[in-house]
Amino acid sequence: MRIAMIGTGYVGLVSGACFSDFGHHVTCVDKDVSKIEALERGVMPIFEPGLDQLVERNVRGGRLTFTTNLAQAVSDADAIFIAVGTPSRRGDGHADLSYVFGATEEIARALKKPAVVVTKSTVPVGTGDEVERIIRETAPQAQAWVVSNPEFLREGAAIEDFKRPDRIVVGTDDPQAAEMMREVYRPLYLNKSPLVITSRRTAELIKYAANAFLATKITFINEIADLCEAVGADVQDVARGIGLDNRIGSKFLHAGPGYGGSCFPKDTIALLKTAEDHQAPLRIVESVVKVNDLRKRAMGRKVIQALGGEARGKTVALLGLTFKPNTDDMRDAPSLSIVQALQDAGATVRGYDPEGIEQARAMMASVDYYDDPYEAAEGADAVVLVTEWDVLRALDLRRLARSMAQPILVDLRNVYPVEDVENAGLHWHGIGRPSRPH
Ligand code: UDX
Numbered sequence: 001m002r003i004a005m006i007g008t009g010y011v012g013l014v015s016g017a018c019f020s021d022f023g024h025h026v027t028c029v030d031k032d033v034s035k036i037e038a039l040e041r042g043v044m045p046i047f048e049p050g051l052d053q054l055v056e057r058n059v060r061g062g063r064l065t066f067t068t069n070l071a072q073a074v075s076d077a078d079a080i081f082i083a084v085g086t087p088s089r090r091g092d093g094h095a096d097l098s099y100v101f102g103a104t105e106e107i108a109r110a111l112k113k114p115a116v117v118v119t120k121s122t123v124p125v126g127t128g129d130e131v132e133r134i135i136r137e138t139a140p141q142a143q144a145w146v147v148s149n150p151e152f153l154r155e156g157a158a159i160e161d162f163k164r165p166d167r168i169v170v171g172t173d174d175p176q177a178a179e180m181m182r183e184v185y186r187p188l189y190l191n192k193s194p195l196v197i198t199s200r201r202t203a204e205l206i207k208y209a210a211n212a213f214l215a216t217k218i219t220f221i222n223e224i225a226d227l228c229e230a231v232g233a234d235v236q237d238v239a240r241g242i243g244l245d246n247r248i249g250s251k252f253l254h255a256g257p258g259y260g261g262s263c264f265p266k267d268t269i270a271l272l273k274t275a276e277d278h279q280a281p282l283r284i285v286e287s288v289v290k291v292n293d294l295r296k297r298a299m300g301r302k303v304i305q306a307l308g309g310e311a312r313g314k315t316v317a318l319l320g321l322t323f324k325p326n327t328d329d330m331r332d333a334p335s336l337s338i339v340q341a342l343q344d345a346g347a348t349v350r351g352y353d354p355e356g357i358e359q360a361r362a363m364m365a366s367v368d369y370y371d372d373p374y375e376a377a378e379g380a381d382a383v384v385l386v387t388e389w390d391v392l393r394a395l396d397l398r399r400l401a402r403s404m405a406q407p408i409l410v411d412l413r414n415v416y417p418v419e420d421v422e423n424a425g426l427h428w429h430g431i432g433r434p435s436r437p438h
Helices: 010-021 033-040 051-060 070-075 098-110 127-138 158-163 175-184 186-190 200-231 235-243 264-277 283-306 334-344 357-363 373-377 397-403 418-423
Strands: 002-006 025-029 064-067 079-082 115-119 144-148 168-171 195-198 315-319 348-352 368-370 382-385 408-411 427-429
Touching: 002 010, 002 070, 010 025, 010 051, 010 064, 010 079, 010 158, 025 070, 033 064, 051 064, 051 158, 064 070, 070 098, 079 098, 079 175, 098 115, 098 127, 115 127, 115 175, 127 144, 127 200, 144 168, 144 175, 144 200, 168 200, 175 186, 175 195, 195 200, 200 235, 200 264, 200 283, 264 283, 283 334, 283 382, 283 408, 283 427, 315 334, 315 373, 334 348, 348 357, 348 373, 357 368, 368 373, 373 397, 418 427
Parallel strands: 002 025, 002 079, 025 064, 079 115, 115 144, 168 195, 315 348, 315 382, 348 368, 382 408, 408 427
Antiparallel strands: none
């Protein structure tokens, strides 16, 4: 099949590269000339493990090309995917659909043969109807089926998620469009990945409901972690104890500093807006958003408490700055709130991250950045493990303890066993596990 992928952001690029790896002919389109030129030279605009090799392999095989010419890519495509950004609209938190609708108009003008137009961008319920209307009005003669096909890719594991999905969701009432989508996903479908074919509006809602549910699960265990601290219980054991119940499941029960990233914060708020507009309030999701925001700020206070309640004049080293490992994405990362709180309290903040320093620097200019975790920790009054990168999972704790001004480790991801930390001569502070008196 011939596929046009509009938008070479995270979702578009990963999806386009993976489709070409299935044997389809894919043209990835972007308005950003420098991005397209860089991709043609094999330079990726984002950090995603394995993506550069995947792109290179398929470019070499002649199945993957990049262009700024949308009309050309669309004119001979059987399936056109819209994978442009849907950021939060300034002021009201609604998803900003201007890129989606702009792309739709351009697609409509370029359609030359029957095709499915697929929204992969995360879009509020009813957006597909609007996309269909725009196509009908812009190009009344065109034959296009508008389908919703949300993505569920996790940054850092996106290729694996694309190739081994828990499910593929396709929203269309049209049997012919459904058949074309089956063809697009044939390799996965043959591999027995479940295909959920449903109405377009339902598919659009599935994406938001999935993200809101996962955000709820994380927030639930985070609050249980706070309770564990108060009553002297261990959240890791609680998570295991409840997660082994198949009805609950063990994933996304890892307590931490609060969720961040490009999806959960934005999508939960957009879902609340949809709910508000339709007078069907989602009170649980409302609480999740509030609790998570407060939590990120509370993490800064937790560090100050570990410092004995006073941060003025102290130096704190943050290890791991991105919202999660294996990405350079800093959007809504808990580190942003922690840095703010510490600096407000008069601390000097240092930062180390394996991939995110450039992005972090753009958002937090007043942090001192280091290329090595041990250098960042030298002479510091506290080390805070914010993001559980693999390189931060096996630190030489004795070396850290020896080089610091005060031996304080705040492990916001519960990576290190308390005994190991204490045996290395560090004072341990973590999440949802009883702290011992020092
Ligand atoms: C998420 C969804 O998982 C994905 O399906 C969707 O398409 C996009 O949004 P992503 O934002 O890449 O993916 O990251 P994810 O791995 O889900 O983590 C989100 C946040 O939750 C991170 O800040 C992470 O640290 C946090 N998290 C996750 C926890 O704190 N505890 C957990 O148990 C899991």
